[in-house]
Amino acid sequence: MNRVITIGREFGSGGRELGVRLANALDFAYYDKEIITAIVNHTDLAEGFVKEVVEGKSARYFPLNIGQSMNINVDYQIHQMQSIVKAQTETIKEMALKSNCVIVGRCADYILKDLRDEGQIELFRLFIYAEPESRLKRCKERAKEGENLTDKEMEKQIKRINKDRASYYEDYTLQKWGDKSNYDICLNTSFMNIESMIPHLAKLF
């Protein structure tokens, strides 16, 4: 039976790094942005649009667009959203049934519960989080050259991205994003060294 690790993560918590390292340590497939590409291939929608919806940005932009600058009508918008939800569900289930894998974000923990309950996969749902100071520190360390945000601006950006992730997750699953009852392990990376813990963490799955 395939073993599937899903990773929900706060922006700035190192969840992506943890996912990549875990997949490498276990020799599991790793899916993150690949999910966007797969959704695009399943639908007739543009990659940029799919990305905005799946990252939860649509909730911020659409109310402004409807009936105004972009003349999108509500029915069409709902149809597009449904296509994305359907493609995302199918894509993630396909990935889980194909091989052992780590899937980052995209409500995979919620989508795959059915397969676990039917005994088709072993599912481990992780949520990675960190204290605000730790998230800021991590984001500053990995900021691209020339990205000169002040601490205040960066804190605002982190909060906004996490709010987007929460919105998308909650709209899709009707569950609270980051609520520990939806996960098997929640890890606070504020006082942890991700690299050195991976070999031991990997043995839990």
Add this chain to the structure above:
Amino acid sequence: MNRVITIGREFGSGGRELGVRLANALDFAYYDKEIITAIVNHTDLAEGFVKEVVEGKSARYFPLNIGQSMNINVDYQIHQMQSIVKAQTETIKEMALKSNCVIVGRCADYILKDLRDEGQIELFRLFIYAEPESRLKRCKERAKEGENLTDKEMEKQIKRINKDRASYYEDYTLQKWGDKSNYDICLNTSFMNIESMIPHLAKLF
């Protein structure tokens, strides 16, 4: 520097079993009910009374007692509570500074943060929880002979004990019991085999 693992746990989640096994695997001291005895030795209060307060039962009984059957006056009651809080804080800090250890319950995660921030100990704060069905199953398995509660009665008992634990923690720390931001690792034992995961979990500390 001593390594200290604190374990907050929902009743029925296997947190105590996990704590005992972790302490054995790591050869750490293990403190659970010993904390009550130590508080009794630090104060002039009766063991039964200390136990009721530390387990959060006092919130249920005291309002009834005040000025009635037991003629306890409020000032005296507050003084007793303060004695317990002081003794509990001192006891748990002493234990943490004495040797590597696992401490179950008693707001140890909150009490020991100071020592961690001062660089006096390495602190790992665990919270162990489980889904309601899993908690019920575990409680039924470990029920003493002759303890013939119906499922409904047992569910009610589990809820009441968890409510007591939450009350005591929240009164003592002004933090929300079980809120993942107060812990380093939260483990949902619903789909886990505690015994087989211990050797790997132990390596994280």
